[in-house]
Amino acid sequence: MAGIIGNGNLLAKIDDLGSIEYIFFPHLGYETHILDTSFAIYYNNKIKWHWDHSWDVSQNYLKDSNILKTTYENDDFLIYSKDCVSISHNLIVKQLSIINKTNSEKDIKLFFYENLRIGETPSKSTVKFVKEKNCLIKHDKNYIFCIGSNKKVSSYQCGIKYSESSALRDIENGVLKEQSSATGLITDSALCWEFKIKPNQKYTLSILILPEKYDGDYNKTLNLMDTLHMVKDNLKDLYNLTRNFWKSRVDSMVNKWGILKLEEYKECIDICKRSLLTLLLLCDYKGGIIASPSLHPDYRYVWCRDAGYMAVALDLCGQHEMSEKYFEWCKTTQNSDGSWVQNYYVEGYPRFTAIQIDQVGTTIWALLVHYRITGDKHFLKRNWEMVKKAGDYLSRAADQLIPCYDLWEEKFGVFAYTLGAIYGGLKSGYLIGKELDKEEEIQHWKKSMNFLKNEVVNRLYLKNEKRFAKSLKPLDKTIDTSILGLSFPYGLVSVDDPRIISTANQIEKAFNYKVGGVGRYPEDIYFGGNPWIITTLWLYMYYKKLVDTLSKKGKFQESIIDNYNKKCYNLLKWILKHQFNGMFPEQVHKDLGIPISAIPLGWSHAMVIIAIHGDYDILIP
Template sequence: MEKYFNDAIIGNQKMTVSYTKKGELLRVLYPTTDYRQFIDYFHVGIKINDSGIIYLHDDINNLYNQYYEKGTNILNTEIVNTYFKLKIIQTDFVCIKENVLVKKYKFINENNIDLNLNFLVHSKLISSDNNQVSGYCKNDYLLQYMHDYTLCTFSKNKISSSQINNTSAKISEGNIWDKDYVGMSSDSSIQYDLEILKPNEEKEIEIFIYIDENKTGLDGIDKEIERIKKIDFRDEIDNTRKYWKKYLKDHQKLELKIPDSPSKNKIMDIYERTILLYPLLVNYETGGISAAVEADEKLTQCGRYTYCWPRDAVFITKAMDILNMKKEVEKFYKVFCKHTQSRNGMWEQRFYTDGKLAPCWGYQIDETASVVYGVYDHFKVTQDKKFLKDNLKMCEKAINFLQKYVKDVIEEEHKMQLSYDLWEMYEGTHLYSMSSIFAAYEAMINIYEELKEEFVKNRVKQEKVHNETEQLRKDMVKIKEFILKNFYDDKQKSFVRNLDDKKIDISLLGAVTPFNVLKPKEKKMLNTVERINLTLRTYTGGYQRFENDHYMGGNPWVIATLWMANYYIETEEYKKAKECFNFVLKSSGQHGFLAEQINNEKMQPAWIIGLGWSHAMFIIVLQKLIEKGKM
């Protein structure tokens, strides 16, 4: 079974965990938000009296209700088995100071007969020739180990039985047993006897998942598990609750004065969930920001998502600045971007959040431009000139690369590798990319202006900066002239996305917002927006990325729809902006997560839940609506 939808996400600074809406554990990522993902499946079930196994996440008699504890990353899933009238409250959280996932299960007998309960865990880890998983069960814990990590599953309760090998052959009966304590199996199981649960009686069991980095051997793991077992996890859940509530309070910086309504509840859900999601996407050692929690490790539908794209991260850092996450933003630019910049000044397509190059298929020139734009955009919030000074050389290298690219395009030299567009699908010359370079040049001019006092005593540098500034101004004129001459199609009476296929694309709006190449009410731009509405707007009010977009069925995108809202705010068409905004509210997930795409028929997330860029666009639009007094 494919597991594409991360309906709920929890974690701390080193461990990220995702679930289905029925409480099934999908993924555990450690020690960073993007690497490594351990879980193939982690199934929990119960045997009641003489029944076979009843999986908590998948039984015809189960009813579900899932919710976060308000203002936290503590997840509750209520499960009621209507046949046995057994209620289970599953509570999942990751400790703040301990890298331990806690899975607490409370069983409530709402029947009028005794229920004999056995609790089973069947865990399979991702295994490969170069990363083979084996199982080991001793001393009341299950170790699933590979060369450099061991995933440990245990409880303060005693294990009543276990099965290292061939679990799938027997577990459906609700009984497991194996003579072996160790074996070369990637899936193994353990069982706990919870004994008789009388009518109206309650019982609890806590399951802990801890990942060891195999630096101290079995004895070290044994000691660490014994230490963890002594922790009072009532204190840990309280500490976790307090931490997230304080974190939320510290980052709620928008003045939301909205009348009570269903819309207000949705806005608050998305707003608060964005604040609680972003720290789970950040690598706190490098500043790298993952685009989303992974949803397709096997590459069945896409090229994967749990990487750091510089462009996506720049949009996210803009939202982070609004949310008072300035330290995270600064580290992204000062540490991650510096570390990942190539010697020639460019950035490649995407990276692991630790800064290592991720699988790629071609560079996107707008990513290099976006970093320079983002550096100055962050400065506008902080007014920290030291930040500009620290990133000056990085930006200058990037500008140098961009200048070579622009010369190659405008003078038709064809010496440089073609760039992909921001959707990573088409190689060529793109209006959005050229607009991003225009904005990068403007940002560089502004950076030089802010730092001019730094060059007063260095006449050589002063003259160099003066000459460079003048050249950038001239190049900005050339870029705008190139855009007006080459990207406007008189037949369609519209700008088009590139020099070849002449398609309408939502990214055409980038020339207005955020890059300010064109004025929002220029005649040619108004014509373009009319074409966008004719070709990209769907019957539900959401917008597709571009004409004939067939990726995942050609759904409307949250990013595209909020981009349209952003444009309408620029033209002061607030009714239209709110219509786009409300489409996103109506189609958000149950916990306030925003997806990449929306299923038009169901008005539900259709792909990648909790996309950082979608959440960023929401925060950016929300702030603008508040500033304009339109909320």
């Protein structure tokens, strides 16, 4: 697997061999700094990198935390690398513990290597070892990084990669030349610690990385080195503070979800804990919530659709302050006409400015869910102006059937899912208006909702095929799992309407992947066309709500309800099988069953939480 660590200002991506690949700073998603770190041990006159194929490598998060542990083992050594970002400082801590498994004392050199390329467009940088502070300083004109340790460095090297001075060459030779500085387009550096380690003895040190905005201010360099000194003296307290912070977030979810403490739900609750911890890492301290830390594909931005679902999941887990910060972010990014654009940099600047109207509906729907969970009427009052502008926009979109891009960002038209989200957003806004005694000024929303429910839905239905179309203008008869959005969670079509039941059954039969699961649509070619986590969960949640509705109405035979219950069980079982150490991707390879595309994907984690939480009534406007 791979993992992420962070604190809302800084997010680091760790690969499946324990290398810190890149970090986002000073905001999540921007800027990207390629860190490219490695470590190696030198013993018996040979170098052994942590990525050497001879190690047995495993990886997992420490229980109820965002501390990632990578374990390396061979015949001679057992090494633990624990990576985390301090919750109180913009500080990456890589704690390395080396255990000697042999029967003889070993002379060890431990090397840490960096090939940091600073910023989105790397330029000339300088790296320097500051002896009196026992640390490396690396900077360009915009950012500065301080790299040190809680143990005294034995030797160092600052060089230029692909040159004679490269620190990488020195490590391979086992001796650092101790060149104290280097300037160039691709600088690199290394630190070394020498020590003896007896049989069964453990040696532990922590490598510390602190980034900061620089802008040529030398005082920031001095302050950063002072912070490093303070951190070294308080590492244990910072570590405990960080671990306890994450545990407290998980505990608040478990307390809220008391009904899931039963042993039969243990796997589900553990997965929801990890999903919550993952979502929290995608929340920027200023309110934006990025879709994924992935660079390939590049999803490190805010889509209001994805973030809306994530805000709902956070609310279900009791993290109300996080979703409230997100809605504050929405207020600052909303267009004057009430819409939001396709996606944003996390600071709030538009990135792609196409319009996907479903995102407007999802935002207001998520806001209503927040109110239903918290009962905070002052929250509604603070956000009424945003709701009013969005509702007026959705009303116009409904009345005129305004076309836009679909949620998959592939086609332009009037889509079933978009119509569902428009209705869900309008009804959510209308219910909010009723709470605030604003009904008189929003009566036109009610007319728009009736138009969608009484006329547009009928036009969207394909009588010969006995299912709903993917889009109305132009008419697209493709089977697409997102059509379920007409019913769940937006409520434009009731879940027990025979037309949507038939549509769901045909969606299920349309996919026959080797590994199982449900895709977007049968002709999908994105990453080869695979089952997705969110689409499989869509069908699961629709069937789950259908079972609940049919059971309450007593309209169907028990055998039919049992059949749908069995479908639900198999769909959820597939989801639980295709998590990767608690991380959910966007897609699962249709033949190999491995993660494909972005991992972790926030929307996938949000849907897992929403599905397992199970209170679907609170979701439907």
